[in-house]
Amino acid sequence: MSGSPILILGGGAAGLAAARRLSAAGVDSVILESRSRLGGRIVTDRFSTGELCDGGPEFLHGSSPLFDEILQEAGIRSDTMPDRHLVREGNELVETRxxxxxxxxxxxxxxxxxxxxxxxxxxxxxxxxxxxxxxxxxxxxxxxxxxxxxxxxxxxxxxxxxxxxxVDEQGIRRLQGGYDQVVAALEKSASRSQIELETDITHVSSEPGTGVRVTATRSGGPRTYEGRCAIATFPIGVLQAGVLRFVPDSVRRSDAIRGFRMGEIIKAVLLFREPFWRDTLAELGGFLHVPGRTFMTWWPLGESRVLTGWSGGPRAGAISRMSTEEIRQVALDDLAEGFGLPAAEIASHLVEDWVYNWCQDPWALGAYSYATVGHAEAHAPLQAPGPGGLFWAGEATDATFPATVAGAIHSGDRAARQALEWLSSQGAPRT
Structure with missing residues (x-):
């Protein structure tokens, strides 16, 4: 096992950040990712007209030195959005405090x-x-x-x-050019990583003294991967679904996982023939709130013809089993309510749309995590190394930037450093 790579279970932001740290230390790794792409809950699509569409994370939250370093190295820039919040009162949109x-x-x-x-x-x-x-x-x-x-x-x-x-002193920041640039930058820095996509992990064995053995299915057949140690980055929703088996199991870790819930999010990103909202408000900036509606918050993508609608929490859960067409209609109805226009008029301007139902995404089963009552420190057991060289990362495990891409990146970097320290303590060579 001394020449085996480190296994990274998941190719989202946490897994890629771990691979970045290991590559910088001259250590080989293998990333096992269930999806057909890297990035996990980071996904950027494009409309046929070229306008981009961030279906997952879109904003930068807090001030993370590590994340800022990655953005700076890759030359990724951000814009600051106006911290304005508008609601409809009668026939007018007014700013609210x-x-x-x-x-x-x-x-x-x-x-x-x-x-x-x-x-x-x-x-x-x-x-x-x-x-x-x-x-x-x-x-x-x-x-x-x-x-x-x-x-x-x-x-x-x-x-x-x-x-x-x-919101910090830098305001509400959004990346220019799409969040998938972060995935590309992390992948580029993970130069010593072998990437295995469409690999569905079912079993992880980390018995002390034997290394880590992972059983998965790939290309319709069973596959086995062996590593000196492993970094697990599974979303909390997947861990709670019971589709993965860990040997040996950890009661403390299992209890910690049960202390979380996966947040429910649906995003509707709508491309219109023209930015009709400018007829209602000359310079719409910031966020439009539609109290009491399912898609309660909307915002424009700069000067483009794109509006993004956000539904979160139980309201998103309530429509999560609807078809994409039904969800789109809910979004259009709520947007019409926000602008005080007929829904049919709003729909007549629509050209294309993307609907991202994270509640039903099989590889995440939710958007990001939050802790339930009595479990505010549930992240702590997930930061501790597991038996046999199994380390944990992911946004739920980070206390500094919880439920964010920055948190996922920090956690992956932390888990990789733990793995390197563990290898040194075992007297194992890094390469």
């Missing part, structure tokens, strides 16, 4: 030092005096931005997440 309302509630959340509660319970117990509209907006933010069920999400986890990945 969303941030101010959230800051009032978040201030109380920061001061709270009692037992862990769900966000909904926190509002009931400590925010009854806050205006109903402010509580509603805060709830829609938690269920939308965090893709969470307000009755389940831990306020201790939420507080930590907001402190880490809320």
């Amino acid at each position: 969303f941030g101010g309302e959230w800051e009032t509630i978040f201030g109380r959340l920061n001061d709270y030092d009692g037992p862990d509660l769900s966000f909904a319970e926190f509002l009931r117990q400590f925010c009854e005096d806050v205006p109903a509209d402010a509580r509603r907006m805060a709830t829609e933010y938690v269920e939308g931005f965090n893709a969470a069920d307000q009755e389940l999400i831990s306020i201790r986890w939420l507080r930590s997440s907001e402190q880490s990945v809320g």
